[in-house]
Amino acid sequence: MAKPDPLYALEKLGEAVYDLATGPGPVQERLCEAFVYLNRIRPEHIPDPALRRVLVGIKHEGGLGATLLNMSNEDASAIAGRILDLYKRMDDLLG
Numbered sequence: 427m428a429k430p431d432p433l434y435a436l437e438k439l440g441e442a443v444y445d446l447a448t449g450p451g452p453v454q455e456r457l458c459e460a461f462v463y464l465n466r467i468r469p470e471h472i473p474d475p476a477l478r479r480v481l482v483g484i485k486h487e488g489g490l491g492a493t494l495l496n497m498s499n500e501d502a503s504a505i506a507g508r509i510l511d512l513y514k515r516m517d518d519l520l521g
Contacts, residue, residue, distance in 0.1 A: 430468065430470035430471045431471060432471055432472065432473050432516070432519075432520055433520065434467075434471055435467045435471035435472055435481075435516065436513070436516050436517060436520055438463040438464065438466050438467050439463070439464075439467070439509070439512060439513040439516055440513060441463040442460035442461075442462075442463040442464050442509055442513070443460070443509060443510055443513045445459040445460045445462075445463070446459075446460050446506050446509060446510070452499070452502075453499060453502040453503055453506055454494050454495050454496075454497055454499075454502045455495070456506070457488065457494045457497075457502055457505060457506060458494050458495065460506070460509060461485075461488050461494065464481075464484065464485060464488070464509070465485070467481060469481060469482055472516070473519070474515075474519055477512060477515055477516060477519070480508065480511075480512050480515075481512060483508075484505060484508050484509060484512065487505055488505060
């Protein structure tokens with residue numbers, strides 16, 4: 427198995443944020459697309475334990491795509507905000 431790579435995690439977070447910001451459709455649909463990238467990140471890719479917990483929490487909240495699609499705008503926007511915050515914090519950590 428390949429060694430965990432924090433830059434890989436940052437890249438996937440960046441792709442998720444890009445889809446959230448530029449993808450068509452409601453935030454729930456954009457979250458589903460963002461989770462395609464988030465699900466590629468293993469917790470071991472995140473070097474900071476606090477940020478690792480954030481990733482695990484986001485993935486837990488997102489659960490299945492069907493859950494995301496039925497989520498309220500407020501809840502979906504909150505998850506999108508946490509994804510953006512995680513990306514910024516990872517960028518600061520690695521930058």
